[in-house]
Structure formats: C-alpha cells, structure tokens
Amino acid sequence: MLEPKAKPKDGFLLVNMGPQHPATHGVINFLIETDGEVMRRATPDVGYLHRGIEKMMEITSYPGNMPYSDRVDYLASMFANHGYAMAVEKLLGIEVPKRAEYCRVIADELNRIASHLVATGTMAMDLGAFTPFTHWLRERESINDFMEFICGSRLTYNYMRVGGVYADFPAGLGDKILRWMDHFEPIVQEFNRLITNNEIFVKRLANVAVIPADLAISYALTGPNLRASGVPFDLRRSQPYGAYPDFEFDVAVGRGIRGTVGDCYDRFVVRVEEMQQSCRILRQAVTRLPEGEWRAKVGRTIKVPAGETYGKVESARGEIGFYLVADGSDKPYRMKIRTGSFTAAAVIEAISPGLMIADLVAVIGSLDVVAPEIDR
Amino acid sequence: MLAHEILEKLTARFPDVAFALHGELPSDPSITVPAPALASVAAFLKSEPGLAFDFLRCACGVDMKDRLDAVYHLYSMKVGHSIVIKVALPRDNPVVDSVSGLWDSANWFEREAFDLLGIRFAGHPDLRRIMLPPDWEGHPLRKDYKEKSDYHGIPTDRLDPVKV
Numbered sequence: 394m395l396e397p398k399a400k401p402k403d404g405f406l407l408v409n410m411g412p413q414h415p416a417t418h419g420v421i422n423f424l425i426e427t428d429g430e431v432m433r434r435a436t437p438d439v440g441y442l443h444r445g446i447e448k449m450m451e452i453t454s455y456p457g458n459m460p461y462s463d464r465v466d467y468l469a470s471m472f473a474n475h476g477y478a479m480a481v482e483k484l485l486g487i488e489v490p491k492r493a494e495y496c497r498v499i500a501d502e503l504n505r506i507a508s509h510l511v512a513t514g515t516m517a518m519d520l521g522a523f524t525p526f527t528h529w530l531r532e533r534e535s536i537n538d539f540m541e542f543i544c545g546s547r548l549t550y551n552y553m554r555v556g557g558v559y560a561d562f563p564a565g566l567g568d569k570i571l572r573w574m575d576h577f578e579p580i581v582q583e584f585n586r587l588i589t590n591n592e593i594f595v596k597r598l599a600n601v602a603v604i605p606a607d608l609a610i611s612y613a614l615t616g617p618n619l620r621a622s623g624v625p626f627d628l629r630r631s632q633p634y635g636a637y638p639d640f641e642f643d644v645a646v647g648r649g650i651r652g653t654v655g656d657c658y659d660r661f662v663v664r665v666e667e668m669q670q671s672c673r674i675l676r677q678a679v680t681r682l683p684e685g686e687w688r689a690k691v692g693r694t695i696k697v698p699a700g701e702t703y704g705k706v707e708s709a710r711g712e713i714g715f716y717l718v719a720d721g722s723d724k725p726y727r728m729k730i731r732t733g734s735f736t737a738a739a740v741i742e743a744i745s746p747g748l749m750i751a752d753l754v755a756v757i758g759s760l761d762v763v764a765p766e767i768d769r
Numbered sequence: 770m771l772a773h774e775i776l777e778k779l780t781a782r783f784p785d786v787a788f789a790l791h792g793e794l795p796s797d798p799s800i801t802v803p804a805p806a807l808a809s810v811a812a813f814l815k816s817e818p819g820l821a822f823d824f825l826r827c828a829c830g831v832d833m834k835d836r837l838d839a840v841y842h843l844y845s846m847k848v849g850h851s852i853v854i855k856v857a858l859p860r861d862n863p864v865v866d867s868v869s870g871l872w873d874s875a876n877w878f879e880r881e882a883f884d885l886l887g888i889r890f891a892g893h894p895d896l897r898r899i900m901l902p903p904d905w906e907g908h909p910l911r912k913d914y915k916e917k918s919d920y921h922g923i924p925t926d927r928l929d930p931v932k933v
Binding site for chain 1: 792793795796797799823824825826827829831832840842846849853872873874876877885898899900901902909910
C-alpha cells in the first residue's frame with residue numbers, strides 16, 4: 394500500500410479503486426480523493442506487475458531476450474519484438490532483407506488490429522455495452538489464427554529475430570488475410586453503427602477528460618492518445634522505419650467530431666480509424682510481398698560492439714522504445730524499455746480533478762493503459 | 770539539426786560549461802552536461818526557438834560502475850530533431866536537478882530512476898518509489914545490487930530450474 398501524498402482535506406474521502414478491479418485492465422491501484430461522485434484527484438499507484446524485465450535482460454543473451462520482450466505488453470508483443478530487434482540490428486549494422494521487413498509490417502499491422510479490437514471492445518464493455526466486445530473477440534480470433542500460422546503462437550509471438558524473422562511467410566496465407574479483410578472492413582462499419590455512433594455512448598464520452606495538445610506533448614503521450622489530441626505524430630510517418638515508407642496510409646488524428654479535440658470519444662474514434670488504415674497497409678504489404686531471404690546471416694551467438702542506441706517503433710499503445718547500452722559482450726549492459734502506457738498512466742493524475750468516478754473508467758479505457766506495460 | 774550544431778548552440782550560450790559530444794556511428798550522438806548546469810541547459814533546450822525540444826520521450830539512469838548516468842532522450846515536435854543529454858553523477862552522492870518542471874513526463878521517469886538506481890532529483894515534487902514497495906532496501910538496477918535473503922519473512926532463494 395502506498396501512502397497518500399497528502400492527507401485528504403476535510404470533507405474528502407479517500408477510496409481505493411483497485412488493485413483488483415475489472416475496469417483497471419490489470420493490477421493498478423487508483424487512490425481517489427472524492428467529494429461524493431466528483432474526484433478531487435486520482436493518483437495511480439503502479440508497480441504491482443513489476444517483473445524486473447530490464448534486470449533480467451542484463452543477464453540473458455541477445456537472442457534469449459526476444460521472448461522477454463514479448464512479456465512487456467502481452468496484447469501487442471509484436472511491437473516489442475520489433476523494437477528490440479531494431480535496437481540490436483542498429484548497433485550490429487545488420488541490413489534486414491526486404492522480405493523480412495514486409496513480414497514484420499504484416500505481423501505488426503495484424504497485431505495492431507488485434508490490440509485495438511481489445512482496446513475499443515473493453516472500453517465499450519467497461520461503460521456497459523457488452524455486445525461490441527463479443528463481436529470484436531470473434532474477429533480477433535481470426536487474427537490469432539493468422540498469427541499461429543505465421544509464428545506458431547497466439548499471444549506472445551517471439552516472431553522476430555535479430556536480422557529478420559523466425560520463419561518465412563506461409564504460402565497462401567496472404568490470400569486468407571485478404572479474404573478476411575473483405576469480411577472485416579464491413580464489420581467495422583457495423584461496429585460504428587452499433588456503438589461508435591450510438592448516441593448514449595457518444596454522450597458518455599464526448600467532452601470528457603479533454604487532453605489539450607500541449608499537455609499531451611509535455612506528458613510525452615504517444616500513439617493514439619497523442620494523435621487524438623490533434624498532433625499528427627506517428628513514428629511510421631514522422632521517423633519512418635522498416636518498410637513503412639513503401640506504403641500509403643493516413644495518420645488518424647482527433648478532430649473533435651462530437652465534442653472537443655482530445656476527449657475520450659476522439660481517442661476511441663482514432664483507434665477505430667487506425668484499424669481501417671492498418672487494413673490498407675496490410676492489403677499493400679500482402680500483395681506486394683517481395684521474394685528473397687527472410688533473415689540476414691547472423692551467427693548463433695551475438696556479440697554487440699560497445700555503443701548505445703534507442704530503437705523505437707509505433708506500437709498499438711504508442712511509442713515503445715528500447716534504450717540499449719552495449720559493452721561488447723553477448724548480453725546487454727543496460728536495457729531501458731520506454732512504453733506508451735507508462736506515460737499514459739502518468740497523465741491520469743493531471744486530468745482527473747473534477748471528473749466523476751464513473752468517468753475514470755472511461756479515461757482508463759480511452760488511454761488504453763495496460764498494467765504489465767507500465768510496470769515491466 | 771545535427772548533434773554538433775546543437776553543441777555549437779549550447780557552447781555559444783553557455784561558454785563556461787564543459788560540454789562533450791559522444792557517439793561514433795552506429796551509436797546515437799549524445800551530449801554530456803555537467804550536473805550543476807543541467808537545469809539551465811535543459812530550460813534553454815526547451816525554450817530556444819531553433820531547438821524547441823518540447824518532448825522528453827524517455828529518461829532513465831545507467832549504472833556505469835564508476836559513476837551513474839542520468840540519460841534524457843529529447844525530441845522536438847516542431848523541428849523534428851532529437852538529441853540525447855547525459856549527466857554523469859558520482860556513485861556515493863548522485864544528485865541532479867529535476868527537470869519535471871519543464872517536461873511533465875519527467876515526473877514518473879525520474880521516480881523510476883530514483884527507485885531502481887537511487888539517483889536523487891533535487892526539486893522533484895513527489896520523489897517516491899514507483900515500482901517497488903516503499904520499504905524496499907537498495908536499488909536493483911545497480912550493478913552491485915545484492916538480493917536480500919528474505920522480504921518480510923518470505924525467502925527469496927529459489928531452486929535452480931536446470932538442476933532440479
């Protein structure tokens with residue numbers, strides 16, 4: 394238990410929300426100082442899922458660290474794979490084959506859709522709309538099947554390797570993905586009719602917990618949370634990596650269509666639009682997948698020359714960055730993992746004053762905070 | 770703007786401060802700043818229009834055995850350039866000014882560096898442990914950290930899974 398920073402003033406009540414609460418999406422505690430239904434402040438208390446991944450990475454070899462990177466964010470582990478591989482490849486000076494870069498993009502975008510399905514689905518569920526979540530889980534099941542084809546596992550993928558990917562892209566899977574998208578894209582429209590444009594849902598989210606652009610930048614929000622505040626910052630576009638310069642797609646930004654730019658509704662809509670953009674990228678990547686090697690020649694033991702770099706990719710929850718300090722041995726000297734949920738959780742304290750307790754559930758859902766990614 | 774151009778701007782503004790540029794390719798370039806100068810240098814990096822580093826994407830500590838490094842990854846949304854700022858701190862008394870007044874994201878990043886490496890950030894509004902319990906002893910990401918044999922009576926030794 395964390396000591397509250399200051400004793401609540403007279404007339405305020407201190408309530409613990411969590412660490413076991415269905416709406417906190419993992420084990421987080423919120424210390425809420427409230428006056429009736431209105432909060433004076435909600436202070437996140439994190440660390441319940443701290444597993445010391447950064448310390449473990451210091452005693453494990455470079456190839457052996459890839460599965461650890463999966464565990465940073467179990468809903469979007471492909472991005473952690475990608476960021477970790479990019480950091481190591483940069484210091485080694487490895488050129489990744491074109492086919493491997495395309496395989497990575499396909500896997501990333503499938504994972505992005507799967508992650509946003511959970512994010513938008515659970516957000517609607519936390520606010521009382523259960524049906525959309527069941528629809529989304531059905532679609533996510535198809536993506537899990539594709540992932541099983543691609544890398545053999547359905548959640549913690551361990552797909553990427555230093556210099557490429559674990560296995561070649563399965564023959565015939567591209568057509569399956571294209572067929573699935575023909576079915577999925579109309580489902581998104583149905584989802585929009587069912588919940589996104591639902592007047593009750595809109596009124597519940599519009600103008601709630603507005604994060605202005607300057608606050609979002611100061612708190613280093615990234616990913617959909619930052620873009621919902623109207624900042625068109627997407628690493629795939631702003632600091633391109635891998636094969637992303639080859640593809641056409643739009644960066645979804647919050648426009649305040651039903652309320653103010655940067656409110657909970659914008660964060661929801663940005664994720665739905667991003668899924669559609671991911672489908673666009675997938676169509677291009679699957680049809681244009683080049684022939685060739687899927688992994689560069691890298692020895693079994695990897696010794697990384699001394700140096701330091703920061704590998705970053707656009708994850709479903711914002712920027713996931715691996716700050717790697719190498720000392721020339723076969724293990725990282727220091728690995729700092731910067732995640733999107735960490736900064737997103739930090740902003741909750743700043744935007745909570747004056748909100749209703751019930752809106753805190755909407756805020757947590759809209760920021761798409763995943764506890765193990767905060768704590769690592 | 771490239772790292773050496775940023776360094777030129779900094780030396781022009783702070784002629785008395787001993788900066789150093791590190792990072793041969795493929796490493797990322799970084800500028801080392803003496804600890805007492807960090808607060809004013811950071812404020813300049815943020816407010817100078819040509820630099821405009823408004824986005825602290827990551828801050829952390831690194832145990833370099835003979836010293837502790839505080840590392841700040843800065844990016845500018847307006848200009849689109851980035852730089853790494855480093856501060857070397859003595860192991861026995863690692864204190865540096867907090868930059869949480871300039872970038873709000875530094876608040877939690879600095880708490881984590883305090884928790885796991887024991888770097889103290891002077892002027893931080895809320896410097897508590899963030900990941901570990903408040904009564905934890907030691908800072909686990911230090912290279913000389915020794916795990917205690919028990920925590921509140923719970924033994925921490927475990928069997929080697931390879932030998933079992």
